[in-house]
Amino acid sequence: MEKKITIQELLFNRGLKKEDKIVLLRHKDNRKTKIIRGVAYNESLYDIYRDNPKLFLEYQAEQAEDKFKGVEYIVSFLGEEGTKSRFLGVYRIVETITNDSFSPFYYKMIEVKGFKYLKERVIIDWGKGTLSWCQGIHNEKEIIEITPGFADAFPGYPNVILKFNRLKEIINEGYPEWKRMLSAVNCIYAILDNKTGKIYVGSTYNRQGIWGRWEVYVKTNGHGNNVSLKEMVESDPKYADNFIFSILHILPINISAEEAIKEEELFKKKLGAISFGFCNN
Known part of the structure; x- marks a missing residue:
């Protein structure tokens, strides 16, 4: 041995x-x-x-x-x-x-x-x-x-709290451990606007997992094609520097869109993301 x-x-x-x-x-x-x-x-x-x-x-x-x-x-x-x-x-x-x-x-x-x-x-x-x-x-x-x-260190799903600049670094550099872990599951996630205190709650439900969805945020300079976030980012290209991404709840990689959105709605209600955040529905 x-x-x-x-x-x-x-x-x-x-x-x-x-x-x-x-x-x-x-x-x-x-x-x-x-x-x-x-x-x-x-x-x-x-x-x-x-x-x-x-x-x-x-x-x-x-x-x-x-x-x-x-x-x-x-x-x-x-x-x-x-x-x-x-x-x-x-x-x-x-x-x-x-x-x-x-x-x-x-x-x-x-x-x-x-x-x-x-x-x-x-x-x-x-x-x-x-x-x-x-x-x-x-x-x-x-x-x-x-x-x-x-x-390259992945801190565990509950400890993922990323400023947008850090998320860009992870995605653009393709850190292997992060990519492996974030591609293995889907989730309910939050985006906190550190400037206003408002929050956006979303969900991922694809075969590329969290990585696949968050990669879209990086490619779109932070808004991920969300209407409310897009307005702010387009008016100020550096506005996404205020965003902090976190994982609220882990979902299976094979979850359906219907199941994920149902979980997402629950977290929106818990966090008041519709009344006081960026969620429009």
């Missing part, structure tokens, strides 16, 4: 020592609201990391308990589907601050050099103990995949 390659092997080959005090962290926070340095954020950890990496590191640095007592190095991962975890980097703790204005424990960290070309690319299997988000270095984690980079 061929020996598996572990993250430990990679870390030690890149300069960390077995005698160093190291912990592995898997960040997977499903809370709707996250308080970071006293400010509330409703974005997913995925979006926080992609849009504001410094804020993500502040999130990592704050702890309610002295979780990193005696620890020298933190190896950080972002939890993805199932037990998959994406390597984000290695950080050295340089100072522990207790009872600052925002948290009982705040750990000042600096990123360790030497892992640039592995960062965001290496995927490990965290194993069954996903609730155990902080583990010692002795817990071996198998490397199961090397990806082109973080841009």
Whole structure:
């Protein structure tokens, strides 16, 4: 039987020592609201990391308990589907601050050099103990995949919340994992106008799945041939930059148009998309 390659092997080959005090962290926070340095954020950890990496590191640095007592190095991962975890980097703790204005424990960290070309690319299997988000270095984690980079990571259907510019990037670049997952199912989806707060609710019901429908939005500069959205986009070609796409409910790939539209109508009623949104019927 061929020996598996572990993250430990990679870390030690890149300069960390077995005698160093190291912990592995898997960040997977499903809370709707996250308080970071006293400010509330409703974005997913995925979006926080992609849009504001410094804020993500502040999130990592704050702890309610002295979780990193005696620890020298933190190896950080972002939890993805199932037990998959994406390597984000290695950080050295340089100072522990207790009872600052925002948290009982705040750990000042600096990123360790030497892992640039592995960062965001290496995927490990965290194993069954996903609730155990902080583990010692002795817990071996198998490397199961090397990806082109973080841009190709699919966060799971419930966590798909995409600004239009990000959706364009995914569709135009044809990120394989995104295309595979979005082509496998249909859905009820929402488009939020971040400028007005209005919402559009739609459904997909084709053999190309979500990917096939959302590709139309990209090709039409954001309106997808929807009458209300089209008026705004045609009056201001950059207006779709205000749009945020999300998945509300998954539907089978073989669902009929009639069944999908019936589900769509239910979500329109729940969200008031006809009375207060962009839906005309």
